[in-house]
Amino acid sequence: MGMISKIINWSRLKSPWVLHFNTGACNACDIEIIAALTPSYDLERFGVVLKATPRHADVLLCSGPVTKQIESRLVRIYEQMPEPKFVVAIGSCACSGGVFNGCYNVAGGINSVIPVSAYIPGCPASPKAIIDGVVKLLRSLETKERKSGGKK
Amino acid sequence: MLKALFQILIFPGVLFLFVFGLCGEFIDRKLCARFQNRIGPPWFQPLADFIKLVSKEEIIPEEADIKVFKLMPVLALTASSVSILYIPTLAERSAFSFNGDVIVVLYLLTLPTFTYFLGGWYSRGVYSMIGAVRSLTQLFAYEVPLFLVILASALLADTWSLSGMVAFYSRHLGYWFCNIIGFGVALICFLGKLEKVPFDIPEAETEIVAGSFTEYNGRLLALIRTSFNIEMIVGASLLAAVFLPFGLNLWPALIFPFYLLQVLFIIVIITFLRLLFARLRLDQMISFCWRFLAPLAFLQVILNLIFKAVLPR
Ligand code: SF4
Numbered sequence: 001m002g003m004i005s006k007i008i009n010w011s012r013l014k015s016p017w018v019l020h021f022n023t024g025a026c027n028a029c030d031i032e033i034i035a036a037l038t039p040s041y042d043l044e045r046f047g048v049v050l051k052a053t054p055r056h057a058d059v060l061l062c063s064g065p066v067t068k069q070i071e072s073r074l075v076r077i078y079e080q081m082p083e084p085k086f087v088v089a090i091g092s093c094a095c096s097g098g099v100f101n102g103c104y105n106v107a108g109g110i111n112s113v114i115p116v117s118a119y120i121p122g123c124p125a126s127p128k129a130i131i132d133g134v135v136k137l138l139r140s141l142e143t144k145e146r147k148s149g150g151k152k
Numbered sequence: 153m154l155k156a157l158f159q160i161l162i163f164p165g166v167l168f169l170f171v172f173g174l175c176g177e178f179i180d181r182k183l184c185a186r187f188q189n190r191i192g193p194p195w196f197q198p199l200a201d202f203i204k205l206v207s208k209e210e211i212i213p214e215e216a217d218i219k220v221f222k223l224m225p226v227l228a229l230t231a232s233s234v235s236i237l238y239i240p241t242l243a244e245r246s247a248f249s250f251n252g253d254v255i256v257v258l259y260l261l262t263l264p265t266f267t268y269f270l271g272g273w274y275s276r277g278v279y280s281m282i283g284a285v286r287s288l289t290q291l292f293a294y295e296v297p298l299f300l301v302i303l304a305s306a307l308l309a310d311t312w313s314l315s316g317m318v319a320f321y322s323r324h325l326g327y328w329f330c331n332i333i334g335f336g337v338a339l340i341c342f343l344g345k346l347e348k349v350p351f352d353i354p355e356a357e358t359e360i361v362a363g364s365f366t367e368y369n370g371r372l373l374a375l376i377r378t379s380f381n382i383e384m385i386v387g388a389s390l391l392a393a394v395f396l397p398f399g400l401n402l403w404p405a406l407i408f409p410f411y412l413l414q415v416l417f418i419i420v421i422i423t424f425l426r427l428l429f430a431r432l433r434l435d436q437m438i439s440f441c442w443r444f445l446a447p448l449a450f451l452q453v454i455l456n457l458i459f460k461a462v463l464p465r
Contacts, residue, residue: 014200
């Protein structure tokens with residue numbers, strides 16, 4: 001069993017398919033996410049592929065503060081993703097609400113609605129920071145797996 | 153009995169096709185990356201994708217018809233991997249060749265498209281329904297020219313079995329040249345069959361998310377991706393057998409490497425084509441197929457009838 005779960009874990013680390021979701025960002029973070037997916041950064045080296053549907057995705061890239069209007073949609077998209085799934089909050093707003101925190105229409109950072117696995121600060125977070133964050137997330141999963149002896 | 157089982161399950165059946173399909177997908181993605189000045193995915197990428205998808209949780213939409221939803225990917229995989237048994241790979245004769253197997257292969261290669269339609273339709277998502285209808289509409293556009301040119305080639309060879317065609321064309325190497333229009337038409341139609349750019353209208357990511365496969369995930373999506381890979385290999389083998397029959401009258405040990413080379417050659421051409429063009433609209437695609445490809449295919453049939461009367465046999 002150990003061998004099989006090791007192979008499965010390896011495959012998960014090597015093929016994170018991402019879904020990009022704007023929860024209310026000012027658009028700058030989204031542009032940086034798209035920039036990170038362009039040929040000049042070549043994320044396909046790590047197996048990252050942008051998918052358009054939550055059913056195919058493993059990692060949800062969220063940008064921006066969660067507005068009250070989009071809160072329920074975010075939860076719905078999160079629940080449509082099959083396990084195991086991870087959420088990455090990109091940009092200061094996604095991490096904490098940022099400059100929009102306390103606005104009448106803002107519920108807060110991503111973690112006030114769904115669990116978040118990695119935070120990438122920056123206003124906006126640069127493509128290099130995003131790649132660094134995703135790689136660190138994958139690495140932390142690897143070590144966690146090793147510590148727990150290949151069990152989830 | 154044992155031999156037949158071996159042929160179905162290992163070579164040239166499911167296992168060989170699965171591995172070759174992964175290689176084909178890798179070559180396609182790597183070439184695409186190199187054309188865009190990228191490094192591209194590592195060699196194990198398709199395998200990692202497959203294992204990951206197989207090990208994921210499976211979600212079936214509440215409104216979907218569970219039986220059809222689950223059955224269709226399996227059916228697609230079966231249909232596309234069975235058809236290799238009629239295509240010559242290891243020797244001049246295929247494993248189960250008989251007179252008329254061209255038609256069986258063409259029929260088996262049409263089945264996956266229908267299963268994608270049914271799977272998309274019964275998953276009851278808006279996007280998957282649109283994708284399903286589009287894939288069926290597209291089917292009627294590319295299928296006719298594809299069938300016509302393959303049958304034109306059969307006409308010249310005067311046989312309805314793929315093995316017979318291969319034998320004929322490797323005995324008369326020059327006759328390959330008669331089918332050159334047909335080869336071009338078949339390559340373009342094949343792009344439509346594989347739903348690749350410029351004919352990736354049924355799964356246009358920017359418009360309808362992922363077409364028929366929007367609701368599929370986990371194991372079933374892995375099956376669908378595998379059946380697409382296998383379809384690519386089988387289709388390329390079919391084109392290789394019909395239009396590029398060099399090497400099959402060679403020394404027996406050389407036949408198999410030659411077969412691999414031919415299939416890879418076709419995969420590379422298809423990758424070139426898909427990188428060269430942008431996606432067409434559905435109506436543009438249909439009018440292109442009926443206005444240009446179908447007349448060219450008819451021309452090929454007429455030419456082959458003339459050749460048949462004029463050329464020595
Ligand atoms: S972090 Fe900055 S760039 Fe990103 S959404 Fe917030 S305000 Fe915009």
